[in-house]
Amino acid sequence: MKLDVGVAVSDDLLLQAIAHRDSSSFAELHARLVGLVYSTAFRVLNDPDDAREVTQDVFTHVWEKAQQFETKKGKATTWVYAMTRNRAIDRLRSNRRQFRLRDEFREERKVSEGFRPSSPGLVEFERRDELALVSAAMAKLTPEQREAIDLVYRRDLTLKEASEWLELPLGTVKARVRRGLAALRHALEAEEKSGGGAGRLS
Known part of the structure; x- marks a missing residue:
């Protein structure tokens, strides 16, 4: 399935074409949604580097798992937005857990070495x-x-x-x-x- 992205094509159709490995449709969807994905991730993480990594991860998933999208369950933008928010929240939780582990050592060193x-x-x-x-x-x-x-x-x-x-x-x-x-x-x-x-x- 290959679309002519030079004409008006919905995001849903682009995603369906991506499921058939249409790289031009992927490039078009990326151009349309990269701003939304990045801004969504940044609002959760408040860190540009983390937001960029989540953005890259989301579009990698879109390319690899586009066949999981079902039009009857919602729009393509809703699917991508939900994926972005979930991955950003997961990353935020992971960062917090790493900070918790780090803080265990920081507190111990405050006692043993001085703050x-x-x-x-x-x-x-x-x-x-x-x-x-x-x-x-x-x-x-x-x-x-x-x-x-x-x-x-x-x-x-x-x-x-x-x-x-x-x-x-x-x-x-x-x-x-x-x-x-x-x-x-x-x-x-x-x-x-x-x-x-x-x-x-x-």
């Missing part, structure tokens, strides 16, 4: 630098430790819920989280000393 406030001009830079440090350090944990920490700190499960999810004794999950946090702290310190980030989690 060093950031200058206002460095706040945004340190925010991104710290998230990158946490992600790099998480990758160095054992799969068992990473899974336990992910459930508790990123998916907001209680230790009891995590033990039920993993089908493991509560004590085992507690031990994995405790050892994982200790290993994560060492990994974060190693990343900082090796120059993996310009800021410090303090």
Whole structure:
């Protein structure tokens, strides 16, 4: 199915053509909706880089999953808008969970090293630098430790819920989280000393 996008074509028809891998229809729909997608993501995230990544993710999904769109359930713009908002909210929640994990270490270091406030001009830079440090350090944990920490700190499960999810004794999950946090702290310190980030989690 290939459309002549030089004439007036509805968004719904463009999406149906995209389902048949019509790249010109995809380019036309992208041109029409990219502003809506970006502004929707930005309103949720209030961050231009995150909004751009969500925008790219949404249009990748549109290209790959256009066949899932059903005209009887609504318009193409409604489908894309809902997808954008859901993905932006998911990203916001993920960011908050990473900040929660980061803050665990920041609070611990305030006690052990003393508080060093950031200058206002460095706040945004340190925010991104710290998230990158946490992600790099998480990758160095054992799969068992990473899974336990992910459930508790990123998916907001209680230790009891995590033990039920993993089908493991509560004590085992507690031990994995405790050892994982200790290993994560060492990994974060190693990343900082090796120059993996310009800021410090303090």
